[in-house]
Amino acid sequence: MTTSPLPAWYQQGCGHIWLPYSQMQTASPPLAAVRTQGSRITLADGRELVDGVAAWWTACHGYNHPHIREVATAQLATMPHVMFGGMVHEPALTLAQRLCARLPGDLERVFFSDSGSVAVEVAMKMAIQYRLNKGETGRTRMLAFKGGYHGDTLGTMAICDPEEGMHHLYGSALARQVIAPLPQDEASSREFHALLERHAHELAAILVEPLVQGAGGMLFHAPEVLRILRAAADRYDILLIVDEIFTGFGRTGTFFACEQAGIVPDIVALSKALTGGTMALAATIARRHVFEAFLSDNPEHALMHGPTFMANPLACACANASLDLFESQPRLQQVAAINAVLTEQLEPCRSLPGVVDVRTLGAIGVVEMQAITDPEALRQRFIAQGVWIRPFRNIIYLTPAFTISEAELHKLTGAIRTVLGG
Numbered sequence: 001m002t003t004s005p006l007p008a009w010y011q012q013g014c015g016h017i018w019l020p021y022s023q024m025q026t027a028s029p030p031l032a033a034v035r036t037q038g039s040r041i042t043l044a045d046g047r048e049l050v051d052g053v054a055a056w057w058t059a060c061h062g063y064n065h066p067h068i069r070e071v072a073t074a075q076l077a078t079m080p081h082v083m084f085g086g087m088v089h090e091p092a093l094t095l096a097q098r099l100c101a102r103l104p105g106d107l108e109r110v111f112f113s114d115s116g117s118v119a120v121e122v123a124m125k126m127a128i129q130y131r132l133n134k135g136e137t138g139r140t141r142m143l144a145f146k147g148g149y150h151g152d153t154l155g156t157m158a159i160c161d162p163e164e165g166m167h168h169l170y171g172s173a174l175a176r177q178v179i180a181p182l183p184q185d186e187a188s189s190r191e192f193h194a195l196l197e198r199h200a201h202e203l204a205a206i207l208v209e210p211l212v213q214g215a216g217g218m219l220f221h222a223p224e225v226l227r228i229l230r231a232a233a234d235r236y237d238i239l240l241i242v243d244e245i246f247t248g249f250g251r252t253g254t255f256f257a258c259e260q261a262g263i264v265p266d267i268v269a270l271s272k273a274l275t276g277g278t279m280a281l282a283a284t285i286a287r288r289h290v291f292e293a294f295l296s297d298n299p300e301h302a303l304m305h306g307p308t309f310m311a312n313p314l315a316c317a318c319a320n321a322s323l324d325l326f327e328s329q330p331r332l333q334q335v336a337a338i339n340a341v342l343t344e345q346l347e348p349c350r351s352l353p354g355v356v357d358v359r360t361l362g363a364i365g366v367v368e369m370q371a372i373t374d375p376e377a378l379r380q381r382f383i384a385q386g387v388w389i390r391p392f393r394n395i396i397y398l399t400p401a402f403t404i405s406e407a408e409l410h411k412l413t414g415a416i417r418t419v420l421g422g
């Protein structure tokens with residue numbers, strides 16, 4: 001058997017690249033991707049993989065959607081970028097207005113940035129300065145949840161799950177935040193409320209991923225939990241920050257996950273599928289009362305943050321094009337149809353060796369294992385099946401594009417059943 005030689009750029013560049021979450025000494029060499037289309041990734045050697053991950057949950061319309069490409073091409077020709085300090089442009093203002101129209105309540109002020117972690121950092125800075133601007137100096141800490149994930153920067157690592165998270169190694173370098181169990185049953189509710197009683201006087205905000213804790217292990221909770229958090233935040237006068245970076249844009253079956261609980265957060269963070277998986281962009285959206293706490297004749301009451309590539313016009317144009325597709329295409333029906341297939345096709349995994357749970361929500365399908373001892377080997381077996389599935393920790397999951405074909409979806413679920421069964 002002949003294998004086509006790896007391209008020169010791969011051979012010459014691989015020794016100079018540092019990959020994420022990867023033990024570079026032992027990890028198998030990365031794949032060389034050369035083209036994407038729909039739910040397919042083409043490799044340099046000609047192999048084609050069906051993508052079960054949608055580029056880390058971002059490519060909700062599939063790759064290379066012609067509408068996004070068209071809008072991006074036009075924007076590229078007129079104004080790929082301009083600074084956002086003291087200057088605004090149509091793509092950003094249109095996008096801000098459209099996002100606010102979609103969000104519940106008076107979430108009406110958008111601060112743009114370029115990654116999810118930074119959007120969460122900005123939300124935390126807003127919450128801290130909200131108190132400072134009101135003359136309260138002692139309320140700078142955050143309450144976040146076990147199983148949670150909010151990013152990889154030093155500020156956001158401190159609000160990730162301290163034990164399960166990949167960040168425990170940095171322990172002593174991180175701010176000490178309050179980490180509570182999600183109030184889901186009697187015992188966890190008691191602990192949550194006890195922690196609040198003890199810490200409310202020093203808390204600026206409660207942060208939560210609504211309905212699904214994604215990178216923490218695809219853990220689901222009921223909408224009721226969000227209503228409990230909203231009520232607790234109101235009772236203790238703490239801001240509620242909802243991190244919809246993974247769940248936003250239809251992934252859980254509604255446009256935003258918080259809709260399912262009927263709550264209005266004080267601040268929302270968005271990124272991942274915001275541009276349909278094409279450009280790096282994030283947004284932090286605040287309610288009116290949050291924004292108003294920054295209005296004063298004191299210059300120090302202004303929000304002191306400003307990423308260089310903030311509100312990049314090309315990225316904003318792509319996000320507007322993505323919203324066009326949510327308006328013109330039956331995306332939420334597609335999510336419901338994907339859920340039906342995932343539920344039916346993954347359910348048989350329950351009886352396979354080592355499987356402890358199978359669960360689905362919207363376009364998310366999860367097979368939870370007792371343990372995955374050799375994730376690297378498992379990944380290779382999926383690649384051999386012609387699918388791109390990235391197990392992490394003890395879970396194997398699918399988060400496909402909403403435009404995936406039924407045959408492609410069956411290929412993904414079939415690969416999981418084959419690999420786990422044999």
Ligand SMILES: *Cc1c(COP(=O)(O)O)cnc(C)c1O
Pocket residue numbers: 115116117118120149150151152209214215243244245246271272
């Ligand atoms: C991915 C993710 C982040 C971090 O986003 P980056 O763009 O990787 O910085 C934050 N919160 C949630 C819920 C995420 O899924």
